[in-house]
């Protein structure tokens with residue numbers, strides 16, 4: 451195998467970076483030679499959707515390149531069931547330990563359990579060092595030793611817990627790297643993905659945003675809720691794939707005493723909170739955390755043609771409600787959507803169209819580059835009112851007043867709904883009031899919000915009375 455002394459495997463998963471990577475550091479400290487691998491797992495790849503598959507392949511290409519730049523031979527990408535591939539490689543390279551960053555999602559935990567069992571049978575240890583979170587799920591407990599149910603209390607404990615120091619940098623040339631001959635060959639991604647995916651672009655974009663005077667961190671507190679300003683960090687994709695670790699981000703924020711820095715750190719705490727909730731309640735992937743919500747009547751698109759048509763209109767951004775349509779079209783065009791708009795479109799699907807949140811969550815997971823089972827399912831449950839510390843169900847977003855409040859000049863709507871680009875500000879938030887003939891084919895509203903709001907509250911009565 452071309453190495454002197456014992457080999458350690460670094461099995462990369464959701465930590466596709468070299469900097470501040472405790473699992474990689476641990477492999478380097480352990481082995482006299484390190485074999486960096488990634489396993490393309492059909493169980494994850496098939497349901498991921500094209501958007502995330504493309505991102506993954508571009509990110510692997512970038513990591514392969516980064517490893518070569520650090521004096522290595524590249525990343526060995528393998529394909530198959532990790533419970534077969536990882537023990538096979540571990541045996542072939544006579545490793546004593548395989549190093550990973552711990553996974554806390556339901557599938558990842560059970561996969562790692564199986565891999566660890568198989569390795570143990572061969573006398574090899576699966577070593578978990580670090581996690582994709584600032585504070586790993588299961589760490590924080592309330593005074594009764596239980597997991598937190600409410601974000602406010604979690605956030606206080608999270609802040610008191612503090613953040614570890616970043617892992618030491620890897621000295622280029624100091625590591626002996628290995629490579630598997632029979633690995634998957636990676637194709638170069640298209641130019642756009644090549645310029646976005648991976649640790650280098652993620653770090654540059656973050657640093658740029660952090661120090662930018664216009665719509666960067668300095669303006670985050672004031673503008674983060676306005677999609678037209680595009681003033682949020684766009685960190686979610688980098689955090690999802692581990693191009694950046696939240697600890698790196700929090701360290702960069704630590705010296706800044708601004709309200710904006712505190713507001714951003716608080717959002718990162720939400721990410722940790724939802725990961726913690728899913729760790730405690732793995733059934734939340736598909737079941738409402740508040741069980742009474744499973745009694746709520748919804749319109750099933752698989753059985754009702756009207757519901758199927760409405761779901762399609764929502765997916766295509768053709769509901770006739772401009773902010774909803776702008777958001778859904780941004781999702782299809784960019785694989786990303788602004789948080790305020792995610793809340794509005796989710797509320798519209800659940801409370802104006804009466805379609806179960808899981809249908810929307812599935813569509814999001816198929817189309818979001820940052821699609822993450824914990825963040826996605828629990829944010830959907832938050833909007834649906836059935837999650838932990840969720841928005842009360844009876845608080846129903848009005849898609850028109852939300853647009854007037856958060857996209858007052860309609861710059862976001864005009865960008866993603868070209869039919870409305872030239873419409874006057876007087877009508878653009880409710881184009882059905884415009885004089886006939888100015889809509890450029892933009893649809894009439896598929897439902898009347900005031901009517902559906904009442905319908906939603908009637909359906910909610912079933913839950914409330916339980």
Ligand SMILES: Cc1cc2nc3c(=O)[nH]c(=O)nc-3n(C[C@H](O)[C@H](O)[C@H](O)COP(=O)(O)OP(=O)(O)OC[C@H]3O[C@@H](n4cnc5c(N)ncnc54)[C@H](O)[C@@H]3O)c2cc1C
Pocket residue numbers: 674682683684685686687689690714717718720721724787788789790792793796814818820821822823825826827829830833
């Ligand atoms: C229905 C719905 C589905 C969502 N699905 C996902 C998902 O699959 N993956 C995902 O990463 N986020 C999801 N979010 C949360 C949030 O919308 C995105 O994290 C955010 O829009 C990403 O943009 P940003 O990085 O510019 O955010 P910023 O405002 O700059 O926030 C910085 C970071 O804080 C975290 N954060 C911000 N808001 C939230 C939140 N509400 N919940 C948890 N973490 C948050 C993210 O990691 C984000 O990158 C969802 C929200 C809703 C309402």
